[in-house]
Amino acid sequence: MTSITAPGRYERPSAFSFLGYALGLTLILWCLAGAGFSLEKMATAPPRFADFLDRAFPPNTDPKTLQRLGWKMVETLQIAVAGAVIGVILSVPIALLAAQGLVAGTWVNQFVRTLLGFIRAVPDIAWALVFVVAVGLGPFAGMLAIAVDTIGFCGRFFADDMEGTDKGPAESLTATGARKLDVVACATIPAAMPAFISTALFALEKAVRSSTILGLVGAGGIGIELKVGFDLFDYPTAMTVVLMIAVVVIGIEYLSGWARNKVIGEQR
Amino acid sequence: MSDLLEKTAAPARPLDTGGLFPPVSAIDIEAQGVAKSFGATPIFSDVSFRLARAEAVALVGANGTGKSTLLRCLMGLIPTSSGKVTLLGQNASSAKGKALRVLRARIGLVSQKHNLVPRLSVLSNVIHGLLGQRPGPRHWSHTFAPVASREAGMQALEKVGLDGFALRRADRLSGGQSQRVAIARAIVGNPEILIADEPCASLDPAAGEDVMELFFKLAKDKGVTVVFTSHNIAHALQYGDRVIGLADGAIKLDATAASLRPADLRGLYD
Numbered sequence: 001m002t003s004i005t006a007p008g009r010y011e012r013p014s015a016f017s018f019l020g021y022a023l024g025l026t027l028i029l030w031c032l033a034g035a036g037f038s039l040e041k042m043a044t045a046p047p048r049f050a051d052f053l054d055r056a057f058p059p060n061t062d063p064k065t066l067q068r069l070g071w072k073m074v075e076t077l078q079i080a081v082a083g084a085v086i087g088v089i090l091s092v093p094i095a096l097l098a099a100q101g102l103v104a105g106t107w108v109n110q111f112v113r114t115l116l117g118f119i120r121a122v123p124d125i126a127w128a129l130v131f132v133v134a135v136g137l138g139p140f141a142g143m144l145a146i147a148v149d150t151i152g153f154c155g156r157f158f159a160d161d162m163e164g165t166d167k168g169p170a171e172s173l174t175a176t177g178a179r180k181l182d183v184v185a186c187a188t189i190p191a192a193m194p195a196f197i198s199t200a201l202f203a204l205e206k207a208v209r210s211s212t213i214l215g216l217v218g219a220g221g222i223g224i225e226l227k228v229g230f231d232l233f234d235y236p237t238a239m240t241v242v243l244m245i246a247v248v249v250i251g252i253e254y255l256s257g258w259a260r261n262k263v264i265g266e267q268r
Numbered sequence: 269m270s271d272l273l274e275k276t277a278a279p280a281r282p283l284d285t286g287g288l289f290p291p292v293s294a295i296d297i298e299a300q301g302v303a304k305s306f307g308a309t310p311i312f313s314d315v316s317f318r319l320a321r322a323e324a325v326a327l328v329g330a331n332g333t334g335k336s337t338l339l340r341c342l343m344g345l346i347p348t349s350s351g352k353v354t355l356l357g358q359n360a361s362s363a364k365g366k367a368l369r370v371l372r373a374r375i376g377l378v379s380q381k382h383n384l385v386p387r388l389s390v391l392s393n394v395i396h397g398l399l400g401q402r403p404g405p406r407h408w409s410h411t412f413a414p415v416a417s418r419e420a421g422m423q424a425l426e427k428v429g430l431d432g433f434a435l436r437r438a439d440r441l442s443g444g445q446s447q448r449v450a451i452a453r454a455i456v457g458n459p460e461i462l463i464a465d466e467p468c469a470s471l472d473p474a475a476g477e478d479v480m481e482l483f484f485k486l487a488k489d490k491g492v493t494v495v496f497t498s499h500n501i502a503h504a505l506q507y508g509d510r511v512i513g514l515a516d517g518a519i520k521l522d523a524t525a526a527s528l529r530p531a532d533l534r535g536l537y538d
Contacts (some may be wrong), residue, residue, distance in 0.1 A: 168383035172450070175343055176457065177373030177400020184395050185408050189385045 056239035065237060067224055073244055075139055076211045076221035083143040084207040087150025088200045094151060095158030096184060102162060103180050113159070119152030124210040128219035139220025146207045148154075154203050161195035162188050197263045201256040208252045212245045271389040291526070294321040295354075296461055296493040297342060302351030304337055311337050312517045319510075324484065324494040325527070326508030333514040342366050342495070343375060343463060354462060365515075372399030376454030376492075378483070380466040381445040385441035390430065390449050393423040393438050397453035410434075421499070427486060440518050444475030451483055455490075462487055464496035468503070476500075480507055486505045489502035501533045 013021070097104045098112040103231025127148050131141035137203075162184075168188040178186070189196075222241060229238030293316050303313035311334040319325050327335050341347045342353055344360050353360040355371055365369055376397070386394045389408040395417050399407050406412045410421065425431040429450040433441070438449065447467060454462060467483060468476030484507045487494045498504050504511050505525045513521030513536045521536065 151401045153478065168381050169385045170377060171345060172377060172379055172383035172453070173396055173399060175345060175372055175375070175377035175463075176397050176453075177369040177371070177375075178396070179399075179403050182403050182408070185405070186388075186392075186399065187385050190385050193387060 001037025029207040043119060052235060055233075056235035058236065059240040060234070060236040061240070065240065069222065069241060069244060071236075072215075072222040072225055075249060076215075076223075077208065077248065079139050079214065079219075079221050080146060080204065080207040080211040083211070084150050084200070084204045086143075087147040087207075088154050088203060090147070091151050091154035091158050092189075092196075095162060096153040098155060098159035099162045102184050102188060107193060113156070116152050116159075118156045120156065124149040125213065125217060128214045128217050132218050137218040137220075142211060142214040142221055143218035145219060146211055150203045150207060153206065154199055157199045158192070158196055161192040161199065164195075165191035173206060194263050198260050201260050205249075205256050206255055209249055212249070278326065295319065296321050296323075296356055298354040299338075300352045300354070302338070302353060303349045304334065304341055304346075307401055309516055310403050312514060315514075315519055317512060317522060319493055319495065319517065321493055322488075322491040324487065324496070324507060324509045326504035326511045327495060327497045327514065328499070328504050328511060329514035329522075329538060330353065330534055332497065334517070338514070339463050339495065339497065340464050343372060343377065354435060357462075369400055373457060374459055375463060376459035378447070378450050378454045378462070378464040378467045380469045381490045382450040382470070384438040384446055384449055384453075386437070388438055388439055389435050390425065391418070391421050391434040392442070393449055393453045394424050397421075397424070397456040401457050411412050421452075425449075426455040427455065428452045428482060442475075443471050444479060445511075446472060447475075447479050448482065451479070451486070455486055458490070459492060461493045461495070464494070466497050466499065469499065501530045504533060505531055507528065508519075 094112060094116070096102055097108055098116060100106065100109050104112075124145055127145035128142055131144040131148075135144065136139050165188055169191065170183050171184045174189050193211065205211075211221050211223075213223045213226075215221040216227050218224070222245065226238055226241045229235065229241060297317075297319040299315050299317050302315040303344075304311045305313075315338065326473075327338065329335050336348060337346070341348045342355070342360070344353070344363065348361060351361070356374055358367075358371055360368070360371060385396070389410060392408075395407055395410050395413050397464060398417055398420065402414075406414060407417060410418060413421070422431055422434060425434060428451050430445060430448055430452065433445065433449075438446065441449065447470075451467075454455050454464075462483075464483065468479045471479060480503055483496075484494070486492075496507070508525045511521065511523060511528055511533065512519060513533065515536050521532070
C-alpha cells in the first residue's frame with residue numbers, strides 16, 4: 001500500500017462555469033415553455049393516440065383506393081427523382097464556383113456559399129409554396145422545390161468534397177500547363193466522385209422524404225391524400241398513406257445504402 | 269567539408285553555367301537571387317545558378333532545406349518572394365496566365381507521390397500530360413482523345429514498359445508501375461526540361477533503381493535538361509552531371525558530380 005490518495009470525484013465548478021450551467025438550464029426551460037410543453041397533455045395523449053389507432057386500423061385496403069394511392073406514390077417518386085437529378089446536375093457547376101482555389105476567386109466563392117446558405121435556410125415546404133405561386137398547383141411546383149432544395153444541400157457538400165481532395169494530381173496537371181477547367185475536370189472531380197455519389201444518394205433520400213409532404217401545400221404527390229384523409233376523419237385511408245410512405249422511404253434508404261456501399265467498395 | 273563548400277560554390281556569371289563549368293550554347297534554367305519564405309519563415313535566399321541544355325542536375329540537402337519548394341518556384345507553381353527565374357529563355361517569374369501555361373507545357377514534372385488520378389485509366393492519366401499543349405474536353409479521357417494523342421500516349425507507355433496496362437485503373441498499379449506511368453505522363457509532350465521531385469522516395473530500392481535508370485535513359489536519349497532532388501547520395505552522384513547542395517537556406521555546394529565523393533555530400537545532412 002502506498003500513501004498516494006486519489007483526487008476527489010467531483011470538482012467544485014468555478015463561478016463562471018456555474019453561471020454557464022444556470023444560463024443553459026434557463027434557456028432549455030424557456031424553450032420548453034415557448035413550445036407549450038405540458039405534462040398534463042402528455043398524460044392525456046396516450047389514450048387519444050390509442051383512440052386514433054383504434055379508428056385507423058385496419059388500414060384501407062380497398063383495391064380502388066390502393067390503386068389511386070399507388071399512382072400518387074409513383075407521382076411522388078417521379079417528383080423526387082426528377083427534382084433530385086436536376087438539382088444534383090446543377091449543383092456541380094455551382095459547387096465549382098463555391099469551392100475555394102478551383103475556378104473562381106474568393107469573392108465569388110463567398111457570394112455563392114452565402115446564396116447556398118440562404119437556399120438551405122428556407123425549408124423545402126416554403127420553396128413549394130413559392131413555386132405553387134410561381135407555376136401553379138401540381139407536381140411541377142414540387143419538382144422545382146425539390147431541385148432548389150437539392151442545390152442548397154449538394155452545392156455546399158460538393159464544394160466541401162472538392163476542397164478536401166488530394167491536391168497532388170491537380171498540381172501535377174497544373175505543371176503540364178493545363179487550364180484550371182481542365183485540371184478540375186481531370187483531377188479534382190474524379191477524386192471527389194465517390195463523395196459526390198454518396199452525397200447525391202443522401203439527396204435522393206431527402207428528396208423522397210420531402211416529396212411525400214409537398215402535397216400538403218398543393219405541390220403534387222401523395223401528401224394531398226394524407227391531408228384529405230385527416231381532414232375528412234378517414235383515418236384508415238390516412239394510415240394506408242402513412243404506411244405506404246414508410247415502406248417507400250425505408251426502401252429508398254436501403255437501396256441508397258446498397259449503392260453507396262458498392263461505390264465505396266469499388267474505391268477500396 | 270566547409271573548405272570544399274567554399275571551393276566549389278559557384279556564383280552565377282553571365283554567359284557560363286557557373287565558376288567551375290565551361291561556357292555552353294544554351295541555358296535552359298536560370299535562377300537569379302531567388303528567395304522564398306512562407307510568412308515570416310524564410311526557406312532559402314539568394315539562390316542563383318544556371319543550368320545548361322541537356323545537363324542533369326541533382327539538388328540535394330536535408331529535409332526542410334527547401335528542395336521541393338525550389339522546384340515549385342522554378343515551375344511557377346508557387347511565387348518566389350524575390351529574385352528571377354528564367355526558363356527556356358523566358359522570364360518565368362513574371363509570366364502569368366496563358367504565357368505561363370505555354371511555358372509549363374514545355375516542361376515535365378515527376379512527383380514523389382506519383383500524383384496519378386486514381387479512378388482513371390493509365391492511358392487517360394498519360395494523355396493528361398498533353399493538356400498544356402492541347403487543352404479541352406477531348407483530352408479529359410482517352411475515350412474522347414484524338415487518334416494522335418492516343419498514339420502519343422501509347423508510345424509513352426511503351427517507353428516505360430507499360431503499354432499492356434493502358435486500360436487498367438491507376439489505383440490498381442504497384443508503386444513502381446505508378447511512378448512509371450507518372451514518367452510517361454511527363455514525357456508524352458516531349459518536354460525540353462524534366463523536373464523530378466524525389467522520384468523514387470516512395471519505392472523500394474530495386475524499383476527505385478529501375479525508375480531512375482529508365483528516367484535518365486529517356487532524358488539522355490532526348491537531350492532533355494533534368495533537375496531532380498534526392499536524398500540518395502549514390503543516385504545524385506550516379507545520375508547527376510552536377511550536384512547543387514542546399515543547407516541553411518542557401519546554396520552551399522555546386523560542383524560536377526565527377527569531382528565529388530559521397531563523403532562530400534554527407535556534410536550537407538549534418
